[in-house]
Amino acid sequence: xxxxxxxxxxxxxxxxxxxxxxxxxxAAATLAPTEAQAYDPGEEETRARYQETDHVKAFYRVxxxxxxx
Amino acid sequence: MARMKFxxxxxxxxxxxxxxxxxxxxxxxxxxxxxxxxxxINDGKVGERSVSMACMHCTDAPCAAVCPVDCFYTTADAVVxxxxxxxxxxxxxxYACPFGAxxxxxxxxxxxxxxxxxxxxxxxxxxEDSTEAEYAKYGANRLAEGKxxxxxxxxxxxxxxxxxxxxxxxxxxxxxxxxxxGSGAWGWQTAYRETVDV
Numbered sequence: 001x002x003x004x005x006x007x008x009x010x011x012x013x014x015x016x017x018x019x020x021x022x023x024x025x026x027a028a029a030t031l032a033p034t035e036a037q038a039y040d041p042g043e044e045e046t047r048a049r050y051q052e053t054d055h056v057k058a059f060y061r062v063x064x065x066x067x068x069x
Numbered sequence: 070m071a072r073m074k075f076x077x078x079x080x081x082x083x084x085x086x087x088x089x090x091x092x093x094x095x096x097x098x099x100x101x102x103x104x105x106x107x108x109x110i111n112d113g114k115v116g117e118r119s120v121s122m123a124c125m126h127c128t129d130a131p132c133a134a135v136c137p138v139d140c141f142y143t144t145a146d147a148v149v150x151x152x153x154x155x156x157x158x159x160x161x162x163x164y165a166c167p168f169g170a171x172x173x174x175x176x177x178x179x180x181x182x183x184x185x186x187x188x189x190x191x192x193x194x195x196x197e198d199s200t201e202a203e204y205a206k207y208g209a210n211r212l213a214e215g216k217x218x219x220x221x222x223x224x225x226x227x228x229x230x231x232x233x234x235x236x237x238x239x240x241x242x243x244x245x246x247x248x249x250x251g252s253g254a255w256g257w258q259t260a261y262r263e264t265v266d267v
Contacts, residue, residue: 039155041142045195049144050071053215056232063227064240065247 072147073190074234076223076241077121080226080248084109084119088220088229092123095219096208097189104188105220118227121220121229122151124170132171134163146162146169146212147234148190153206158182190231191218 050056084107092098092105105123126149133141133149138156141162160182163171173182191211196203198213210218221231230237245251 039139039142039152040158041152041195045150046142046144048070048144049148049192049198049210050073050146050233051212051214052071052233054214058218059222060232060240062238063230063237064243 070145071233071235073126073192073232074147074191074237075123075125075218076230076243077236078228078230078241079118079120080244081226082107082119082121083226083228085225088121088224091219091223092188095211096189097204098186098208099174102186103175104170104172104186106169122168122170123167123220124166124190126190131165132173133165135161135165137161142195144192146192148192148212150189150192150194150207151185151187152195153184153186154195156184158184160185188218193215 082187086107089103089105090156090257094104096104098104105121107119109117110118111117126147128147130141130143130149132151133143136151137159138155138157139251140152141149142151143149158173158181160171160173162185163169163173172187173184173185175181175183189207191209192209192213193199193210195202196206199210203210209219211217216222218231221229230240
């Protein structure tokens with residue numbers, strides 16, 4: 001009877017110790033302070049796409065009043 | 070450096086919604102999302118006014134200020150864009166935007182909205198220019214093709230202006246001078262009363 005109880009406690013202790021250790025390890029890994037990784041777009045993403053092409057100039061011209069010649 | 074801006078001449082807008090339709094068609098925008106909308110006040114009454122609204126590409130964009138994953142960025146020509154790879158669909162930008170520009174493709178019981186979608190000034194997103202991947206996420210990249218946003222280009226009454234802020238402001242100012250009156254939205258005094266010293 002005593003042996004049975006002893007073995008049951010050991011098993012529980014083992015799970016307690018093992019479970020506690022793994023939880024602590026996971027918490028330490030996830031909660032450890034790491035540097036913030038904000039999105040930093042490169043020069044290619046932020047470069048100006050706008051070009052004053054003939055197409056764009058025509059848009060400006062037709063939206064304004066006709067210029068006197 | 071040119072700064073990209075939209076300007077809607079409310080005296081010319083006839084609420085045809087062609088800008089809305091053109092935008093949806095050009096970018097294959099899904100059902101339920103309108104990157105551009107026409108807002109009408111005093112509908113059916115004297116003094117009715119319509120204004121075509123979309124993302125105004127703010128200089129100090131509130132959407133970018135509140136984004137918890139910092140997915141917004143401003144290009145060198147002052148267009149506010151965002152990365153759909155980073156967006157978590159939290160909806161904060163929708164609450165922050167004074168123009169109601171951010172839109173979401175889904176509504177579910179558990180609040181998941183999907184990736185935010187908004188007007189890109191026809192400049193798409195961070196993907197490589199004019200690729201299929203870029204089109205699928207953000208739509209056409211007309212700016213890279215040397216064109217302007219389609220909504221403005223096809224406006225039949227020339228109400229919606231888009232492009233270099235200084236040039237379109239000059240075009241609008243010329244119209245105001247020609248008419249002899251503004252649309253009620255011209256000058257600092259409109260927003261800050263007569264007492265403002267500019």
